[in-house]
Structures are given as structure tokens and as C-alpha cells.
Amino acid sequence: QTNAPPWAEGSVVAGPRDVHFHSVNLWNRLCWTRAQGSLSQSTTYTVEYALYGDAVEVGSSVQVVWNAVEPCTDITQMECDLTEQTHDMEEAYYGRVRVSGPNGSSDWTETDGRFRPMSETVLGPPQMEVTLRENYLRVLLKGPYRWRSGRTRGRQSLWSVFPHMVYNVSVYNNRSKHRHFFLLTNGSLTLGPLDFNTGVCVTAETHSLSRHLDSQPTLPACVHTPRGEAPHPAPEQTARPDGREPPKRFYVLFR
Template sequence: MMPKHCFLGFLISFFLTGVAGTQSTHESLKPQRVQFQSRNFHNILQWQPGRALTGNSSVYFVQYKIMFSCSMKSSHQKPSGCWQHISCNFPGCRTLAKYGQRQWKNKEDCWGTQELSCDLTSETSDIQEPYYGRVRAASAGSYSEWSMTPRFTPWWETKIDPPVMNITQVNGSLLVILHAPNLPYRYQKEKNVSIEDYYELLYRVFIINNSLEKEQKVYEGAHRAVEIEALTPHSSYCVVAEIYQPMLDRRSQRSEERCVEIP
């Protein structure tokens, strides 16, 4: 017959092994590299499967939340909780703003999805507010812990596409018309919203003389109509453009080359 102290030790060991095994399973299911990818304010939450997951045998659940300004308070009162200093734009004004967290909300279209991404563009449309997203996985009746993104603010982090170019030949010169990318939002009258509505943009235009294999920047500024003059007759030129955001010191990728023959 097993002594009482040995039996008790066996039970404790069995219990701890079971708990450790469950924790290990949950950890191995946990989604990896959960992050937002944002282009022209199309904000997509992406992730990779946990270490124990292969194929499409698992499903995922997505939630999101926004951090928001919840109230104002005089700076003469003692701050507590989530109070944070902010500045005002008139003399003698010193205030504290209180920031709070809304509850996590389910993304219904991505609740029980087998995909490794989820479109949260509509849910993150207040582009100057910070957001978080999180994902958990389920497989064979087991659920992982939540895996959360870093803080994501669309205005700071979205990447913008290069401008669209239209080129017309005018008496030996080139007239380049530039268009900034449209965004996924619309005004009330169904007019497209441009990236220009949110940032100061500078357009950079470059011309390449194919015979000399030489590139030259011919314009940098805010105008979207650029005339390129003094071109050599019977020559071939290519034009490319990019967008520069001075406030963020960031530039877009270059547009595709548009090439023309000068008669």
C-alpha cells in the first residue's frame, strides 16, 4: 500500500503537470506578430498562426478598441487615474485631459474567421486617435490567450501610394498632371476624400533622358500641374513622381515610369 505522503506527492505532481501542459498548449496556440498594416488609411490587422498550428484547422477571433479623451479638469486639482497634461492655445490656460479606454469590441466579420487578416478600416476611421487590436485562436476545443498589437494611430503610421500621373505633349514640352491617392472615406455628397485633406504634400517630379541615361529633378512643390520645357527634339524621356510629407519627413514610393518620344 502506498504511503499517504507518497500519494499526496503524486497528486500534486499530477496536478502541476496538467496545469503546465494546459498553459503550454494555450501559449503555443497564441497568434504571433499581430500588427496593423496601413496604406492610404486602409487599416488591416494581420497576424501569423501560433507555433502549434498548421493548415487551416484553427479559427480566430478579433477585437479592437480606441483610446479617447474622456473629460477635462483644472490643473489646480490633483491629477489621478489617467489624467495627462495638454497645452492650450490661449494665455493662462493650463489643463489636464483625462484619457480612458473603451471596452473591447468584437469585429463580427472576423469572429471565428480562418483568415490571417481582418479589415478594420471602418472601425479605425478617426485617424488621429490611437487604437489597439487583439486576436485569439481556437483549435480542437482549446483557446489561446489574447495577442495584442502595439498602439496604432493611422495618421502617423499609414503609408501613402505614389501619385497618379497623366502626361500630355504640348509643343515640344510635357504637361504633367498629378493626382494624390484617394482614401476609403467619402464626403456626404459621395465625393472622394483625398490624402491632401489630411497632410501637407509636396510633389517631386523627375525626368530621365534615355539617350544620356541621366535623371534630373525638375519640380518640387504643392502644385499638381507641372510643365517640363526645354526638351531635346527627337529624344526619348521618361517621367516619374513621388509624394513627400514634410511634417513626417516621409516619402512615398515612386510612380511607374511614363515614357514619351519628343518629335
């Protein structure tokens, strides 16, 4: 005797699994995985969302008010963009998904808990430009920017959304095998003069000092100083981006 798959006649249609919100730069998507055994090519998904606290009394009970999402009705992909529906970052939201197939529809599968955009979004990598001129390394950073939806006006930096933001810049010297970190409250860092014939790789990510948000780093950007016999004379340094007392010369950082 074999076990009948969920799509077999007379069986209960299996619902989707692992229904959850995934958010990067306030691009808020509801995602899920396919129900085990749901192999039909005609399988579709329908999404609804609810605002925390939005409920009505029905008889002696209180029921959550679920809202349909027209662009995510009878879709075949396993994600739904709810950025516009969850635009208010101070609110909390629920999501749910239902499967429809040749043998009917499943029960709704809901998210395990509330989704709070303000505290659960991930800060994506900033835009980074790394240049090398006369053995001086310059790093320029912008963003990250809020994902644009029908409710956003223009491009909005997340620095204006979340308070107390900083850039954490990592500089790796391929010759010395040392890595140094700099906390920046602006988007510019200059280091040098560097040793000749030295490779340097830079990555950066954004952090909020007041909110515990995950962040994604940039891909490494690497440059290589020209060949030469000795480093340039090093000018005096007057400040360090991370606020600590600076060494007397820049190149000490890379030895």
C-alpha cells in the same frame, strides 16, 4: 522522442505572430502571420480592437475595454479591415487576435504598441498621367485619395487631410543618364522642348512637409520623343516648379 506540435492533444494552442497594423492612404488593416505548427484547415481567427485610454475599473485594477469586430470573427484570412473602427485619425488604437482550432483557443496576441493613423499611415502613389506633344512633356497628378469606408462621404484627397503636401516628381533622361527632381505644390508640370529621339521616364510620389510619413512612388511612365536631327528652338523659361532659379532654357535640364 519528438516534439509535439502546438495542435497536439494536451498542448497549449499557439497564438498568431507578428500582429500589427498596416495602413496605406488611411486604409487601416490589422495583419498577422500564422502560428508555427497551426496546420489545421479548421483554424480560424477572431479580432478585437481597443481605443487608447478606454478602460474601466474592475475591483482594484483597471482593464482595457476591448471591442468585438463582427466581420472579423472566426475568419480564415490573416488580416482584418479596421478602417471604419479606426476612422478618427486623432485617436490611437490597439488590436489583438486569437486563434481557434480543433483543440481550443489560444491566448490573445496584442499589437506591440499604439497605432496612430495620422502619423503612421503610408501615402500611396498619386494618380499620374504623362503626355508628350511636340516634344513637350506634361505631367498631371491627382490624389492620393483616402480609402473609402462606411464613414467617408465621397472621394477625399489626402491633400485636404494632411497639411503642407507636395509632389516630388522625378524625370530621368535615358540619353544623358541624368535624373532631375521637381517639388510641386500643384498637380501640373510641363517641360520642353526636349531633344529629338530621347526617352524620358517619370515617377512621382507625395510628401507631407509637416509629418514624417512614408510614401510609395508611382510606377515609371516612359515616353520617347520623335526622331529628328536637332532639338527645337528652346523658349525662355520663367519658373521652376521646385522654386530654384531656372536655367535659361528647358532643354538644359536633359543634357
